Amino acid sequence: MDVGYRVAVVGATGAVGQQMLKFLEEREFPVREIIPLSSARSAGNQITFMGKQVEIQEAKPESFTGVDIALFSAGGNISKQLAPEAVKRGAVVIDNTSAYRMDTNVPLVVPEVNPDAIRRHNGIIANPNCSTIQMVAALKPLVDKYGLERIIVSTYQAVSGAGMEAMQELEAQSEAWVRGDDVQAQYLPVGKAEKHYQMAFNVIPQVDMGQENNFTFEEMKMIQETKKILEDESIRVAATCVRVPVMRGHSESVYVELKSDYDLAEVRSLLHQTDGIIVQDNIIEQEYPMPLDATDRTEVFVGRLRRDLDYPRGLHLWVVSDNLLKGAATNSIQIAETLVSQGL
Amino acid sequence: MDVGYRVAVVGATGAVGQQMLKFLEEREFPVREIIPLSSARSAGNQITFMGKQVEIQEAKPESFTGVDIALFSAGGNISKQLAPEAVKRGAVVIDNTSAYRMDTNVPLVVPEVNPDAIRRHNGIIANPNCSTIQMVAALKPLVDKYGLERIIVSTYQAVSGAGMEAMQELEAQSEAWVRGDDVQAQYLPVGKAEKHYQMAFNVIPQVDMGQENNFTFEEMKMIQETKKILEDESIRVAATCVRVPVMRGHSESVYVELKSDYDLAEVRSLLHQTDGIIVQDNIIEQEYPMPLDATDRTEVFVGRLRRDLDYPRGLHLWVVSDNLLKGAATNSIQIAETLVSQGL
Numbered sequence: 001m002d003v004g005y006r007v008a009v010v011g012a013t014g015a016v017g018q019q020m021l022k023f024l025e026e027r028e029f030p031v032r033e034i035i036p037l038s039s040a041r042s043a044g045n046q047i048t049f050m051g052k053q054v055e056i057q058e059a060k061p062e063s064f065t066g067v068d069i070a071l072f073s074a075g076g077n078i079s080k081q082l083a084p085e086a087v088k089r090g091a092v093v094i095d096n097t098s099a100y101r102m103d104t105n106v107p108l109v110v111p112e113v114n115p116d117a118i119r120r121h122n123g124i125i126a127n128p129n130c131s132t133i134q135m136v137a138a139l140k141p142l143v144d145k146y147g148l149e150r151i152i153v154s155t156y157q158a159v160s161g162a163g164m165e166a167m168q169e170l171e172a173q174s175e176a177w178v179r180g181d182d183v184q185a186q187y188l189p190v191g192k193a194e195k196h197y198q199m200a201f202n203v204i205p206q207v208d209m210g211q212e213n214n215f216t217f218e219e220m221k222m223i224q225e226t227k228k229i230l231e232d233e234s235i236r237v238a239a240t241c242v243r244v245p246v247m248r249g250h251s252e253s254v255y256v257e258l259k260s261d262y263d264l265a266e267v268r269s270l271l272h273q274t275d276g277i278i279v280q281d282n283i284i285e286q287e288y289p290m291p292l293d294a295t296d297r298t299e300v301f302v303g304r305l306r307r308d309l310d311y312p313r314g315l316h317l318w319v320v321s322d323n324l325l326k327g328a329a330t331n332s333i334q335i336a337e338t339l340v341s342q343g344l
Numbered sequence: 345m346d347v348g349y350r351v352a353v354v355g356a357t358g359a360v361g362q363q364m365l366k367f368l369e370e371r372e373f374p375v376r377e378i379i380p381l382s383s384a385r386s387a388g389n390q391i392t393f394m395g396k397q398v399e400i401q402e403a404k405p406e407s408f409t410g411v412d413i414a415l416f417s418a419g420g421n422i423s424k425q426l427a428p429e430a431v432k433r434g435a436v437v438i439d440n441t442s443a444y445r446m447d448t449n450v451p452l453v454v455p456e457v458n459p460d461a462i463r464r465h466n467g468i469i470a471n472p473n474c475s476t477i478q479m480v481a482a483l484k485p486l487v488d489k490y491g492l493e494r495i496i497v498s499t500y501q502a503v504s505g506a507g508m509e510a511m512q513e514l515e516a517q518s519e520a521w522v523r524g525d526d527v528q529a530q531y532l533p534v535g536k537a538e539k540h541y542q543m544a545f546n547v548i549p550q551v552d553m554g555q556e557n558n559f560t561f562e563e564m565k566m567i568q569e570t571k572k573i574l575e576d577e578s579i580r581v582a583a584t585c586v587r588v589p590v591m592r593g594h595s596e597s598v599y600v601e602l603k604s605d606y607d608l609a610e611v612r613s614l615l616h617q618t619d620g621i622i623v624q625d626n627i628i629e630q631e632y633p634m635p636l637d638a639t640d641r642t643e644v645f646v647g648r649l650r651r652d653l654d655y656p657r658g659l660h661l662w663v664v665s666d667n668l669l670k671g672a673a674t675n676s677i678q679i680a681e682t683l684v685s686q687g688l
Binding site: 189237292 | 630
């Protein structure tokens with residue numbers, strides 16, 4: 001059978017990689033052959049794809065021979081090493097790490113926001129940071145209608161954004177807490193960082209490493225990626241990124257200042273009409289997005305819409321989405337779908 | 345022995361009431377007689393105060409005969425009913441509910457921010473909302489030095505702010521989750537509200553009841569109380585209040601715009617020199633405030649200090665404090681101490 005594409009998934013055993021494989025199946029992406037790749041440690045294990053057992057191979061430069069589309073989600077270093085090797089062998093890389101996001105030569109894409117950027121690719125297309133994706137997806141209809149001057153965002157990020165080890169750690173800590181045992185902290189907030197803090201029943205105002213300018217790398221990703229995706233360097237963006245004891249689903253308290261006057265009912269209606277966005281917005285009736293409800297859902301949920309009391313063009317929103325799906329796997333597969341519809 | 349005051353604690357069995365009794369002992373407040381009061385349900389139980397067993401009585405108007413200072417923390421309705429009765433009988437009421445906070449006749453006090461307001465009392469002094477107290481305490485040195493134009497705050501509030509039932513619910517939910525049982529939600533986010541949602545491993549963007557203007561009552565408290573305490577109606581304040589699965593300690597992502605230019609090192613040093621504030625601010629070294637570290641501490645912890653990247657007079661802060669202590673019991677006792685030092 002010659003229809004379809006040879007698709008490699010790098011990081012096939014990871015939290016996001018597993019979701020990618022699931023979506024390729026569920027969304028009936030035209031896969032002729034699936035090539036699950038991983039580190040040497042996980043190679044040799046089997047995955048089931050479309051009812052067939054497929055062996056996971058160690059990711060090497062030659063793994064990409066004959067590959068059409070390579071989905072990377074195995075950390076920035078792997079992408080830096082192997083993405084150029086995949087491109088050299090003719091694959092288009094969709095990279096879900098921070099390795100190439102700010103590379104001027106690489107489009108950074110949320111398909112419902114800037115699909116046309118895909119056409120400018122030179123072999124690599126970057127998937128934005130999870131926190132950025134859900135925010136720009138929610139803001140895009142407002143950007144188009146009213147223009148956007150400024151964003152101030154504080155995040156409530158799930159531990160799955162830091163990978164499976166982080167999920168296992170929150171689970172283990174919660175179990176220890178319930179049993180009355182000592183709670184061990186060996187991974188969060190950042191696996192490679194020097195200090196680790198208890199996540200269960202705590203809030204940690206650090207996602208990714210700290211920088212000399214007192215922001216974290218995660219905060220700088222949200223600031224820089226938003227400007228790149230919206231193709232507007234004049235938008236003022238400020239971010240405070242915080243980890244909370246939630247397994248899946250990032251929440252964001254977003255304040256924006258629009259360029260022109262808006263009507264709140266119209267904002268609600270605009271968002272309601274947008275594919276991929278679900279509005280849950282009635283505080284009197286206690287309707288608003290929450291990460292538990294967003295888990296395993298591919299949409300971006302928006303609520304707590306309200307006009308700032310002092311600044312009429314100021315708008316507050318609460319945005320929630322499953323960081324492993326729209327924030328990662330779903331968006332990557334949507335990029336692949338758009339790429340295919342554009343003829344690679 | 346005639347030295348000291350007759351002190352009533354209304355809500356003596358509650359989360360905050362218990363801390364009030366503890367602080368009266370620890371801080372050696374001049375108590376001649378302690379009168380623990382509660383609902384009929386808890387009356388008859390004993391507390392230990394200064395090594396003596398004291399029986400809890402049901403709070404009634406006549407309970408306040410001969411009382412000098414009455415500390416109320418048993419909900420707004422009890423305060424509305426009984427605080428005037430206490431005042432009528434000659435007591436000064438320090439009220440830790442929202443009942444009188446916005447009453448123009450009632451001073452709203454954080455002792456290190458506006459101690460002089462106490463002198464204007466007419467029998468009742470209000471203790472601000474926990475989220476407001478820690479924020480204005482952290483901002484006061486900056487208000488004095490640079491002036492303050494604007495605050496945008498997103499909170500990460502512990503369940504103890506909703507009382508002991510809320511703490512018990514988060515504990516029970518966490519245990520059920522670990523055991524793999526169904527998780528029951530019967531209290532949070534707001535006991536008296538119609539709908540209840542799981543708090544464990546979730547984030548709920550509702551603290552207190554929703555209002556017609558799409559804000560919650562908690563958000564309006566932060567907005568209005570901040571202006572009243574800082575005695576400046578021109579300060580623009582916006583708040584998004586969110587409950588997180590933390591037992592004790594509210595965290596706040598605060599963005600402020602100051603009236604004049606500031607030096608970041610000077611801000612750090614000003615905060616460092618302020619009594620009751622502890623600066624933990626080095627993201628490279630992973631030093632920042634967290635609610636687990638702030639539990640059982642009376643100070644306000646400040647970190648993640650950084651200049652906004654677009655607006656030079658914009659400053660981001662991360663403020664954490666134990667909501668049962670500085671946010672409630674500690675502040676009430678500090679008001680009582682200031683009152684006594686001013687001669688009632």
